[in-house]
Amino acid sequence: MSTADNSILGLKMPTDPRWADLASVSLEEILTDHAFCEQKAATQCITLIQRYADREDLVNALSPIVTEEWGHFRMVWAEMKKRGFVLGKQRKDEYVNLLLANEPKNVHGDEKLLHKLMICALIEARSCERFRLLSENLEEEALRKFYHKFMVSEAGHYRLFIDLATQYFDAVKVRDAWQQWLKIEEGVLQQLVPRGDRMH
Numbered sequence: 053m054s055t056a057d058n059s060i061l062g063l064k065m066p067t068d069p070r071w072a073d074l075a076s077v078s079l080e081e082i083l084t085d086h087a088f089c090e091q092k093a094a095t096q097c098i099t100l101i102q103r104y105a106d107r108e109d110l111v112n113a114l115s116p117i118v119t120e121e122w123g124h125f126r127m128v129w130a131e132m133k134k135r136g137f138v139l140g141k142q143r144k145d146e147y148v149n150l151l152l153a154n155e156p157k158n159v160h161g162d163e164k165l166l167h168k169l170m171i172c173a174l175i176e177a178r179s180c181e182r183f184r185l186l187s188e189n190l191e192e193e194a195l196r197k198f199y200h201k202f203m204v205s206e207a208g209h210y211r212l213f214i215d216l217a218t219q220y221f222d223a224v225k226v227r228d229a230w231q232q233w234l235k236i237e238e239g240v241l242q243q244l245v246p247r248g249d250r251m252h
Contacts, residue, residue, distance in 0.1 A: 064238040072189035074248020081249030094121035147252030173213035180206035
């Protein structure tokens with residue numbers, strides 16, 4: 053079974069298979085968006101490290117992820133340059149913005165950390181699922197292998213954020229929060245029209 057299978061990741065709504073077809077004909081756009089997603093992932097980890105610098109285990113866990121995510125950006129950028137593509141401008145990520153809009157307000161620091169870890173885990177899980185679709189459906193073998201590597205990496209990141217949450221919070225509380233965010237994400241996806249020029 054694939055590491056990006058929805059039954060493993062827990063995702064409530066599978067991506068429309070037509071998304072991979074759209075992405076395949078918008079390769080420059082999808083690579084550009086992917087590059088910026090990797091930048092944002094590195095930045096988000098840095099932000100968590102800065103905000104929760106007193107949590108040594110979190111700092112230890114996320115420090116190498118910052119390096120890895122930036123390395124992913126460099127990999128995508130290298131692939132773009134090889135193909136004669138330009139990076140272009142950063143785009144708004146409606147998916148992530150809608151998730152963040154559902155972040156609970158007026159919660160104390162510990163509770164806020166739980167939800168931030170859940171959001172990060174969810175973004176990684178969805179990215180993992182999208183990378184699986186690309187690794188299975190793109191015509192070019194080199195790109196299928198390229199995205200298989202990203203799929204495996206994102207699966208590990210998803211697990212890392214869940215594990216961090218269970219380290220700092222009761223397992224039942226984490227499970228309940230994860231289910232809550234899976235339902236939120238399902239609603240978010242229902243608001244979005246699948247676009248082949250966006251990773252999310």
